[in-house]
Structures are given as C-alpha cells and as structure tokens.
Amino acid sequence: MTGFLPNLLFYVLPFLVVVGVVITVHEFGHFLAGKALGTKIDQFSIGFGRALAHWTDKSGVEWRLGWLPIGGYVRFAGDDNAASVPDQTDLEAMRRDLVAREGEAALGRYYHFKPIWQRAVISAAGPVANFLLSIAIFAALLMALGEPLSPARVDKVVPGGPAARAGFQAGDVIVQADGKDVKTFDTVKQLIILRTGVPISFVVERGRERLNLVATPARGDVMDSVGRKHRLGMVGIVFADRPGDRRVQHYNPIQAVAGGVYRTADLVRTTVFYIGRMVTGHESADQISGPLGMAQISGDLAKQTASLSKDLPSFALNGLLTALLLVANISVGIGFLNLLPIPVLDGGHLLFYAYEAVARRPLAAKVQAVGYRVGLALVLGLMLFATVNDLQRLRVFNFLGGLFS
Numbered sequence: 001m002t003g004f005l006p007n008l009l010f011y012v013l014p015f016l017v018v019v020g021v022v023i024t025v026h027e028f029g030h031f032l033a034g035k036a037l038g039t040k041i042d043q044f045s046i047g048f049g050r051a052l053a054h055w056t057d058k059s060g061v062e063w064r065l066g067w068l069p070i071g072g073y074v075r076f077a078g079d080d081n082a083a084s085v086p087d088q089t090d091l092e093a094m095r096r097d098l099v100a101r102e103g104e105a106a107l108g109r110y111y112h113f114k115p116i117w118q119r120a121v122i123s124a125a126g127p128v129a130n131f132l133l134s135i136a137i138f139a140a141l142l143m144a145l146g147e148p149l150s151p152a153r154v155d156k157v158v159p160g161g162p163a164a165r166a167g168f169q170a171g172d173v174i175v176q177a178d179g180k181d182v183k184t185f186d187t188v189k190q191l192i193i194l195r196t197g198v199p200i201s202f203v204v205e206r207g208r209e210r211l212n213l214v215a216t217p218a219r220g221d222v223m224d225s226v227g228r229k230h231r232l233g234m235v236g237i238v239f240a241d242r243p244g245d246r247r248v249q250h251y252n253p254i255q256a257v258a259g260g261v262y263r264t265a266d267l268v269r270t271t272v273f274y275i276g277r278m279v280t281g282h283e284s285a286d287q288i289s290g291p292l293g294m295a296q297i298s299g300d301l302a303k304q305t306a307s308l309s310k311d312l313p314s315f316a317l318n319g320l321l322t323a324l325l326l327v328a329n330i331s332v333g334i335g336f337l338n339l340l341p342i343p344v345l346d347g348g349h350l351l352f353y354a355y356e357a358v359a360r361r362p363l364a365a366k367v368q369a370v371g372y373r374v375g376l377a378l379v380l381g382l383m384l385f386a387t388v389n390d391l392q393r394l395r396v397f398n399f400l401g402g403l404f405s
Contacts, residue, residue: 004280007024008011014088014323014326016069016070017072017132018055018325018326018327018330019069019070019330020046020047020069020070021327022130022133022327022330022331022334023046023070023071023072023334024332025076025130025133025331026072026073026126026127026129026130026334026335026338027044027072027073027126028044028124028129028231028384029125029126029127029129029130029132029280030074030122030125031044031126032125032129033121033122033125034074034076034111034122034125035099036122037114037118037122038108038109038330039076039077039109039110039111039114039118039122040076040077040078040109040110040111041058041059041060041061041074041075041077042060042061042062042075042076043062043063043064043071043073043074044061044062044063044064044073044074044075045064045065045066045068045072045075046064046065046066046069046072046073047064047065047066047067047068047069047071047072048066048068048072048073048236049066049067049068050066050067050068051064051065051066051067052065052067053065054286067188073205076109076111077110077111078094078098078110078112083220084320094110094112095107095113098110098397107121107185108201114255116353116356116357117326118348119353120353123175123346123349123350123353124339124346124350126335126338126346127334127335127336127337127338127339127346128335129329129333130331130332130338131332131335132330132337133266133327133328133331134260134263134267134328134329134335135257135260135261135263135264135326136260137257137260137261137325137327137328137331138256138260138264138328139253139256139257139259140260140324141321141324141325142251142255142256142259142260143251143253143256145248145253145321146248146249146250146251147183147248147249147251148247148248149183149184149186149246149247149248149249150184150185150241150245150246150247150249151173151174151184151185151241151245152173152174152176152177152184152187152188152239153171153172153173153176153185153186153239153240153241153242153245154168154169154170154171154172154174154184154204154237154238154239155170155238155239155240156170156172156190156238156240157169157236157237157238158188158236158237158238160219160234161213161234161236161237162215162216162217162220162234162236163235163236163237164236165215166202166213166215166216166235167211167213168202168204168213168215168235168237170209171206172204172205172206173204173205173206174188174202174203174204175204175205175210176201176202177191177200177201177202178191178200178201179201179402185239188237188239189239190270191279191332192217192233192235192275193222193230193232193233193234194232194270194277194283195217195231195233196218196219196232196233196282196283197216197217197218197219198216198217198282199214199215199216200214200215200216200217200235201213201214202214202215203294206262210405214233216235217233217234217235218233218234218235219231219232219234220232220233220234221234222234235318236371249266252385255257263328264328264332267329268332268336269332271333271336272330280383306395312383332366339348342375342378343368343371343372343374344372344375344376344379345375345379348375349396352368352371
C-alpha cells in the first residue's frame with residue numbers, strides 16, 4: 001500500500017491528465033466545427049462508460065463525464081452507423097423518417113445530409129485541433145520563456161566510432177547538419193538517432209576554419225531524457241558547454257507562433273520519416289508506444305521533475321512546464337494518427353468522402369462494413385503491438401519468466 005499512492009501520483013494521474021486534455025481538445029475540434037456549420041449534436045462525452053455527471057444545455061446537447069477518463073466522443077444526431085458513413089439505402093430511409101418527423105427543412109441540420117465539404121471539415125477538425133493545441137503550447141512557451149540555445153560543441157570523440165573515422169575532434173563546433181543550421185546539440189542528436197546507416201554531412205568550425213565532414217551513424221545505446229536506453233543511431237560524440245555558451249533567444253508573438261508551427265511540423269516530419277524507415281526495414285518498430293508507454297513517460301518525467309525541484313512551488317511550476325511539453329508532443333502524434341486513411345479514424349472518413357465526391361454516391365454498406373472491420377483490426381493490432389513493446393520496455397516478460405524458471 002505504501003507504494004500505491006506514490007505510483008498513483010507519479011504515473012496514473014499525469015497520464016490521465018495528459019491524455020484527457022489531448023482527447024478532449026480533439027473531440028472539441030469536431031464539436032466546434034459541427035456547431036459552426038449548424039449541425040445537430042446529441043452528445044459530447046469526456047470519458048467512456050457510465051456517466052458520473054451529465055447535463056443538457058439549451059441547444060439540446062447532452063454533456064457527459066464518463067467514469068473511464070481515457071477518451072471521449074462527439075455523437076451527431078442520426079449518427080448510428082458504425083462507420084459513420086451510411087450508404088444510399090440508409091440515407092434514403094433516414095431522409096424519409098426525418099422529413100416525416102421534422103419536415104424537409106430539418107435535413108440541413110443533420111450531419112449525413114451536409115455537403116461533402118462540410119462533413120470533411122468536421123472530420124478533419126479533430127486532428128487540426130490537436131495540431132493547433134501543439135502550436136499554441138510551443139508558441140506560449142517560446143514567448144514566455146524563450147528558447148535556450150548552446151553551440152553543438154564536441155567535448156569528446158569516442159575512439160573508433162563513426163565520428164572519429166569521419167575526422168571529428170574535441171573542440172569542434174557543429175554549425176550545420178544535413179544542410180540545416182544547428183542552434184543546439186539537441187538538434188544534432190535528434191537528426192542522428194533515426195539515421196542509422198545514412199551518411200550525414202556536417203559543417204564544423206575548428207578554430208577559424210570551416211570543414212565539411214561526413215559521418216554515418218551506427219546503432220548503439222542512446223540514453224533518453226529520463227535515463228532509459230534505446231537502440232538508435234549514434235556517431236560517438238559527447239557534447240558539452242563551455243562557460244558563456246548558453247544563452248536564451250526571446251521571441252515576440254509572431255515569431256513565437258512561427259516557432260510553434262515549425263516545431264509541430266518538425267514532429268510530423270520526424271514521424272513520417274520514422275515510419276518510412278520502419279516500413280523499409282531500416283528501423284525497428286520498438287519505438288512505438290501505447291497507453292502503458294505514455295503512462296511510463298508521464299510518470300518518469302513527473303519523478304524527474306520532483307527530484308529536480310527544491311520546493312513545492314518550483315515542483316508545481318516545473319511540473320506544469322513538463323506536462324505542457326508532453327501534451328504538445330502527444331497531441332501531434334494523436335493528430336497525425338487520426339489522419340491516417342484507416343476506416344474508424346478521421347482519415348478513413350475523409351477517404352470515404354473522397355470516394356463519394358468522385359462517385360457521387362456513398363460506398364455500399366457491405367464495403368463500409370468490411371472497411372470498418374479491417375480498420376478496427378488494424379487499430380487494435382497496432383495497440384496490441386504497442387502494448388507488447390511497452391511490456392518489454394517495462395521488463396514484465398522477464399519478470400514473469402523469472403517466476404517460472
């Protein structure tokens with residue numbers, strides 16, 4: 001029992017808060033777009049399962065707070081089809097029923113009778129809301145705190161490593177990597193870790209000279225910010241600051257928003273690059289995490305924040321900053337995931353609408369049902385795979401194996 005409350009405090013609660021914020025913003029994007037386009041909405045729920053609290057507003061929307069706070073949903077009026085895209089037969093039956101009950105004018109308020117572009121906007125609004133949340137968080141932090149910068153100064157070069165073979169020396173300062181300007185050594189690290197076996201061109205300053213060097217990352221143990229090892233790309237360089245190296249770059253509101261857009265887009269680019277490398281077999285899929293992995297990251301960051309904070313006020317401030325950064329990063333991932341063209345996800349709905357726009361009729365119910373089942377199987381399979389990854393990282397299988405050995 002003594003370990004339960006600390007684990008609840010450091011792992012469960014931060015995870016629920018982070019996921020709750022990200023999912024709520026996603027669903028609120030759908031909600032706001034639907035409202036703006038005059039769509040009738042039956043329910044907005046935060047969490048699943050039996051309602052802990054619920055009320056109905058003046059517009060007829062029932063607001064619910066479910067007991068299982070790991071998701072949420074918006075239910076539009078008449079949205080009873082599992083794939084949310086009824087076929088022509090379903091639409092005609094729905095139309096007759098609505099006209100009989102509410103009259104012809106009421107059709108324009110129902111999601112499935114909206115023009116295709118409006119339905120597409122409503123579907124895309126969830127992922128867009130996630131991206132906007134990330135941009136807003138990054139921009140707010142840049143404007144409030146600025147961006148800490150330090151040169152990518154090489155302190156040590158591992159003998160025999162890729163950097164040593166490329167000609168790197170202690171004291172070199174990396175100013176460009178892969179054609180991009182380098183402001184801090186974190187930029188170089190993020191570039192290297194996903195490019196095992198890919199030659200990377202560097203421009204380094206050595207004294208008054210600028211040299212062009214090419215190093216090819218090799219796979220090795222890379223430590224993340226909370227001290228966990230990952231098998232990723234490395235070149236064998238240890239970075240370090242010198243006195244006076246660190247500075248803070250401040251941003252005005254326009255610059256901060258631009259910086260937020262750049263960081264959000266960079267996360268998407270990195271995700272696409274990683275998926276491409278994974279599909280072609282150049283990277284393993286062990287970096288994919290599910291809910292357990294997110295809970296572990298949230299808990300590890302919370303513990304690290306607590307250990308680095310001197311008192312309760314500093315812990316509260318540092319915890320807020322850490323949570324905001326985690327929300328921003330996960331929000332990008334959720335937004336990107338939902339745009340994949342998989343039925344049951346927003347991207348799948350957009351795919352169906354694209355077909356409907358071209359064919360001038362919805363997909364047949366049988367095709368939708370098959371697509372829905374395949375999409376659900378893919379999503380569940382991905383979640384299962386991510387959970388297995390998480391359990392391996394947590395060494396659960398090693399623990400269970402030890403019980404029977």
